[in-house]
Amino acid sequence: MHDAPPSRKVPFLNDPANRSIIYQTGVLLMVGVLSYYLISNTLANLDRQNIATGLGFLQKEASFEIGESPIRYSAADTYARALAVGVLNTLIVSFIGIALTVILGTLIGVARLSGNWLVSRIAAIYIEVFQDIPVLLQLFFWYAFFYEALPGPRQAVNPLSGVFLSNRGLVFAIPVYHPAYAGMGLALLIGGVAVLLLKRWAHKRQDRTGQTFPVLPVCLAVVAGLPVLTWWLAGAPTQMNVPVLKGFNFQGGLNISPEFSALLLGLVLYTAAFVAEVVRAGIQSVSRGQTEAAMAIGLKPGQILNLVILPQALRVIIPPLTSQMLNLTKNSSLAVAIGYPDFVSVAGTTINQTGQAIEGVALIMIVYLCFSLATSAFMNWYNKKMALVER
Template structure:
């Protein structure tokens, strides 16, 4: 036997082989548990003569939904009703995320302001809204709209075409005109050109050091192009103005108290946590970076946009993603104030059809899709802004 030959390790002491064995046993255990749960559930459903499957999607829903982004009536199918709930959840989550990021960023920066009053007001906001449960905030805003605001006949009318009452916010909108299609195309074109200009301006600045006024030019393109199209198509200005008919308003666009209360509660609550994330991210950048930027003559706004935020975002993005996911999942509390989100519509569907397993499974899948989509976008953005070492 050679002296340098490796000693043979027994199977029960080999870490690599044991890890493979443990993984195999774990998979087998999960499979057996899953098989038991599924088979037991199917047996119980069969014993109680409860049908399974998603065939109920085609049956008539027979219930109304107060708010819908698409046409819907009680004569439509359960599938369309669930689509209405999905879109309602999507719109409140999408708008809520945008407003939360904007408000949270402003509050986080204000929290570090050298102005004592601005800093204290931001701190008070953060402490108050973090310490009040989100459900209580939803109840407060819901009660505010229904108890504190007047009826439609005594609606507040700050200016022509805008009414605020316990039925919600009602305001005039432009009547449809073919020019709006071309204005939308011009808006998209302006955004595309602005994005191309941004990449060119960044490459030019890295090459020559010259700063291009990308914000002003982008704003001019995004606003100016649709405005030019509007001028060229005859400047349509006819409005669909709401008018009081009976006990409610007709015409215009109405935003319900339920939607407004839900959006306000989600945004104001989550923005308090986002503000602390932004504050922590900014403070993670050493003061020497700020002092160095100021010493070479950069303006405070340029220091924030070009020096501090690009470095702070590496710290901000991961916890910010968690807060945005929390906002999306907290939107399921809409059922408490009567907003017809996906959970509310799915709950009504379960009560009428008895398809509890399918209903709960759909709720889980929908929120899983929302969460994974948000995480995927934030991870993509995180990689995009990551500082590349050279």
């Protein structure tokens, strides 16, 4: 080519833009063909097996019993209601589990850093042992423990009056319902709002005038005092619903089933080991100089923890803590293995009875995705609130 043009055009295939379009079309085409193949197979199979698609089955009668349910449920109710019971059970075990895990995990994480050699070693052993055993095995272990090691209801262990521990679960006395308790709940709510407003006001006043306000004692007094006052004003009801042994099991009181206890215990002990590591790493990430600086400007130990250490440690702790909370929620699906009626277990029964495998599995996935998204949205919001504010 003796006469090449000064601005030679890039060959079509060498242009990154064109290539990218070709690659993407290729990938999309592959995914499309694969999904078409799978979907057409599925439709043919469903057609052959006479399985109706769609969510119509949700309105049919479930006709299976669920061991424990926070809402009224009987076998005559619909599948939709059965699944709702499952969702609620999952939520209950996750919420209680997360709360207990955070408390236990923080304690163990702090114990791991303790200056006391014995405490620190015990925490280290706990973390290593519970992290390295599959959570499912731990669930089986506790479940078997509840059934084999604990006596029957007749010989139930009675550590406190009104509390019975047997292989039918933990039974304890609860107060008989009285309108005063609703009032106490309301009082607690009002107290909470009042405390928030008080804190904001105290903060503003301190910014304006420099005067501090004894927030903590006043808050405690308000939160604890209002419900007690309501209870006293409503006539101080003290009647308790005490469990009594009738026949082969207890009547009355509140019964926590062995399935629930085993699930909760297994999940909490397992996840707490991971949370402890997260907490330890978070506290270690705050350098010693911060504490010393805070001491130098004359803060009290409580203030050092509240105003200097925690805000910085939490920033490191929150993201991995979120993923541990999500892990706990996802691991609660192992309830199916020990017979606690969580969502996966109810959905599994539904799949077996109706044959609606695709819808059932899709429902499981959607519900857990919603849990995950909701938790991470909340934690992102909290994380943003705690994040470093550059001034």
